[in-house]
Amino acid sequence: MNSRPVxxxxxxxxxxxxxxxxxxxxxxxxxxxxxxxxxxxLATKQQIDANGGYVIWPTEISxxxxxxxxxxxxxxxxxxxxxxxxxxGTAFSLACxxxxxxxxxxxxxxxxxxxxxxxxxTLLFAPGMIPVYxxxxxxxxxxxxxxxxxxxxxxxxNIVIVRGFIQAIPHELFDAxxxxxxxxxxxxxxxxxxxxxxxxxxxxxFIAVGYxxxxxxxxxxxxxxxxxxxxxxxxxxxxxxNVTSNAQAIPGYVAxxxxxxxxxLVAIATLPILCVYPFLTKHMSKGMLTGAIxx
Amino acid sequence: MAVxxxxxxxxxxxxxxxxxxxxxxxxxxxxxxxxxxxxxxxAVIILLLFTYIPLLGSVIAFMDYxxxxxxxxxxxxxxxxxxxxxxxxxxxNALWNTAQITFLQIVLFFPVPIVLAVxxxxxxxxxxxxxxxxxxxLPHFLSWVIIVALFQQILGGNGVLNRFLITHGLTPxxxxxxxxxxxxLLTTQAIWxxxxxxxxxxxxxxxxxxxxxxxxxxxDGAGAWQxxxxxxxxxMRPIIVLMLILRLGDxxxxxxxxxxxxxxxxxxxxxxxxxxxxxxxxxxxxxWGTATAAGLLKGVVSLLLVLAANKLAHRLGEEGVYRR
Numbered sequence: 001m002n003s004r005p006v007x008x009x010x011x012x013x014x015x016x017x018x019x020x021x022x023x024x025x026x027x028x029x030x031x032x033x034x035x036x037x038x039x040x041x042l043a044t045k046q047q048i049d050a051n052g053g054y055v056i057w058p059t060e061i062s063x064x065x066x067x068x069x070x071x072x073x074x075x076x077x078x079x080x081x082x083x084x085x086x087x088x089g090t091a092f093s094l095a096c097x098x099x100x101x102x103x104x105x106x107x108x109x110x111x112x113x114x115x116x117x118x119x120x121x122t123l124l125f126a127p128g129m130i131p132v133y134x135x136x137x138x139x140x141x142x143x144x145x146x147x148x149x150x151x152x153x154x155x156x157x158n159i160v161i162v163r164g165f166i167q168a169i170p171h172e173l174f175d176a177x178x179x180x181x182x183x184x185x186x187x188x189x190x191x192x193x194x195x196x197x198x199x200x201x202x203x204x205x206f207i208a209v210g211y212x213x214x215x216x217x218x219x220x221x222x223x224x225x226x227x228x229x230x231x232x233x234x235x236x237x238x239x240x241x242n243v244t245s246n247a248q249a250i251p252g253y254v255a256x257x258x259x260x261x262x263x264x265l266v267a268i269a270t271l272p273i274l275c276v277y278p279f280l281t282k283h284m285s286k287g288m289l290t291g292a293i294x295x
Numbered sequence: 296m297a298v299x300x301x302x303x304x305x306x307x308x309x310x311x312x313x314x315x316x317x318x319x320x321x322x323x324x325x326x327x328x329x330x331x332x333x334x335x336x337x338a339v340i341i342l343l344l345f346t347y348i349p350l351l352g353s354v355i356a357f358m359d360y361x362x363x364x365x366x367x368x369x370x371x372x373x374x375x376x377x378x379x380x381x382x383x384x385x386x387x388n389a390l391w392n393t394a395q396i397t398f399l400q401i402v403l404f405f406p407v408p409i410v411l412a413v414x415x416x417x418x419x420x421x422x423x424x425x426x427x428x429x430x431x432x433l434p435h436f437l438s439w440v441i442i443v444a445l446f447q448q449i450l451g452g453n454g455v456l457n458r459f460l461i462t463h464g465l466t467p468x469x470x471x472x473x474x475x476x477x478x479x480l481l482t483t484q485a486i487w488x489x490x491x492x493x494x495x496x497x498x499x500x501x502x503x504x505x506x507x508x509x510x511x512x513x514x515d516g517a518g519a520w521q522x523x524x525x526x527x528x529x530x531m532r533p534i535i536v537l538m539l540i541l542r543l544g545d546x547x548x549x550x551x552x553x554x555x556x557x558x559x560x561x562x563x564x565x566x567x568x569x570x571x572x573x574x575x576x577x578x579x580x581x582x583w584g585t586a587t588a589a590g591l592l593k594g595v596v597s598l599l600l601v602l603a604a605n606k607l608a609h610r611l612g613e614e615g616v617y618r619r
Contacts, residue, residue: 015519022414023423027430029487033445036455040448053458054448096337103334110321110328115335122346125598128590129570130577131352132345134362139344151345154338184330213438216552220578231440238444239556259453266444273436280436281429 034270041065041264053259065264074225075233075265082212082230085148089211093153094204098196100154101162102188122156129220136221147221148214148229158203165199166192205276212272234269238262356588362581376588386589388564389572392478396549396568399482401542407486408493409535413527415494416501431491439552442488446480447471471557474565481550481557496534504530536613544601547593569593 036054042065043051043058069075103109104116132151141147169192177187193200215231222228319327356376358369380386411431418424434442449455450470457467470480508526517525551570558566567575569589577586 019414019417023418023427026411027427030430030434030491033449037445037448052462053453054455096341099334100338103331106328106331109331110324111332115339118339119342122342125346125350125594127346127349128353128587128594129573130583130587130590131349131355133578134352134355134583135345135349137362150341154341154345156342159338184334188334209436213436213440215438215440216555219555220574231438234440234444235556239440239447262444263448266441266448269441270437273433277429277433277436281432 037263037266037270041260041267043260045260048260065260066268068261069264069268074228075230075237077226078228078230078233079268081145081227085145085214085229086208086211088145089149089153090204090208092149093155093158093207093211094200096154097158097162097203097207098193098200099188100159102166102184102192104159105163105166119156119159133220142221143223143227145227148211148217152210152214152217158207162196162199162203165196169195202280205280208276209273209280230269234265237265353587353591353594355584356591358584360583360587362583372584376584377592380585380588380592383585385563385567386572389567389569392565393547393549393568396478396481397546399478400485400549401539403482404486404490405539405542407490409497409531411490412494412497412501413523415498416527428491428494431494433491434488435492437488439488439550439556442484443553443556446484446487472560474561477557477561477565481553484553485550496538497531500531500534501527533613536608536611540601540604540608543604544597546600547597 036056039055039058040048042061042063043055044060044062045064047055047059100119104112104119106112136142136147136151141150173191173195174187177191182190213231214229215235218227218229218232222232325332352366355366355369357371357373358366359372359375360366360369415424415427418427437445447454450468451457452467452469452471454471456470460467470476473480504526508530509522512522512526547569549568549570551568551574554566554568554571555574558571563571563575570593573586573589573593576582576589
């Protein structure tokens with residue numbers, strides 16, 4: 001596999017070696033932290049102690065750290081909360097995005113230009129943190145999960161991307177559907193959605209990653225620690241070193257080292273991202289980029 | 296404007312169709328398009344509630360806002376919030392920190408994706424290229440909590456590096472909690488997270504360069520370095536200028552979550568930036584007016600910066616974000 005054009009001639013071996021070395025180093029810098037975190041979370045206490053606190057390759061796999069995380073009430077609950085907020089938020093946000101994208105896709109429709117400008121204008125100006133907070137408060141959404149879901153549900157950028165794809169669907173399909181007497185909702189379901197599955201999937205994944213990673217939203221809007229999602233709980237456990245609050249006082253129970261419990265938490269928070277990542281990369285370069293360029 | 300440029304120009308309708316539609320009475324158009332309007336409604340309502348009204352709500356920067364009294368009951372104080380802001384040394388400290396971090400990021404972070412993209416572009420094996428791309432895009436999708444936690448586990452006081460140093464009889468390094476080098480740490484984290492992702496736009500720019508130019512340059516005897524200097528770089532220049540302008544527009548926005556997570560470790564003296572200043576003044580301390588004033592100031596200055604940078608780009612013969 002070599003796409004080097006003939007006219008370039010043969011590359012110098014030194015240049016190739018240097019380039020390969022640079023790329024390997026760059027990849028290593030990215031991969032190494034993940035490797036250490038996952039290895040240490042899976043390693044046994046003996047190996048971690050013998051190695052001085054971390055493990056690069058576990059010789060023996062132990063799930064003690066993960067067991068402890070799922071025994072602790074707060075972490076288990078926060079995982080459920082994060083999954084729930086992400087699922088509901090993604091469904092809601094995606095619905096708003098696709099509906100708006102189709103609603104704005106027809107250049108001849110009533111108020112289309114004005115509404116499109118209304119949406120696009122938000123790309124230029126972002127309101128300050130305080131007025132948004134006061135708005136959420138005014139609407140009585142403080143200390144509810146809606147505060148994490150609704151304020152960030154609509155992004156003009158996502159609407160523009162999905163709209164671009166909808167507009168690229170051949171006109172004949174719409175005309176045929178209309179000829180058969182289909183209304184707008186029917187067209188959305190039978191023409192638009194089947195033809196824009198890829199972009200809806202990618203935009204949906206981006207939205208989901210955003211909800212899963214949301215850290216400032218819950219910090220700002222949720223006072224009750226019982227309601228905290230995983231990202232916030234992770235901050236207290238990993239960055240503020242509060243891991244012992246989760247340990248159980250069972251006689252004879254040897255707690256796994258704090259190090260591996262912390263790393264297991266980081267691994268769990270990363271896992272969903274790693275799971276959807278292959279799908280993201282598969283469509284990303286094709287879908288997002290062409291979508292962004294075509295508009 | 297950039298926004299307008301991204302609008303698709305597919306299938307312009309024929310002239311007669313357009314005029315036929317214009318003649319349609321308003322009410323029948325409303326009836327025909329009502330499903331579309333219903334579809335747009337949720338998005339419009341959410342944008343109205345959480346973008347437009349809060350934008351108008353920035354007027355509390357000119358009020359002595361008391362949540363109990365609300366917008367209508369609170370007293371107008373003119374520029375008092377701004378003058379108390381300007382006499383607050385914490386505000387100037389936050390502004391100075393923000394400026395320093397932006398400067399560091401433009402000097403150290405901004406070139407990295409460009410260099411990476413050029414390097415990636417010279418990789419001839421598609422499989423290797425795709426692998427490297429997959430690896431370096433990944434950190435972009437992780438939350439700042441995870442990124443900071445990873446850095447903590449590797450470079451922190453109890454992290455891998457220091458344990459390695461201790462077991463080998465060396466003095467441990469204080470990296471995560473040193474106020475003097477905190478801004479460099481922030482920049483390093485930002486590079487680790489987003490430099491790979493940033494290559495996408497530059498790779499697209501390189502891919503758009505006509506390969507014939509390279510061929511011609513090679514036939515004229517240009518070496519790899521000369522081809523880079525005279526073909527690749529000029530080809531990327533419009534995108535580089537565009538990204539630089541956009542970055543300047545964000546000059547006052549520097550990694551809010553990232554800094555908030557690590558502020559306690561180094562203290563506000565080194566870590567307070569405009570956004571964290573707004574957060575702690577407003578949400579934590581309840582000085583709504585002053586905090587909103589800081590936020591409003593930030594928004595206005597950012598807009599002015601984009602306009603100024605764009606003007607400069609036009610002066611230099613570049614296209615910038617929007618055309619003249």
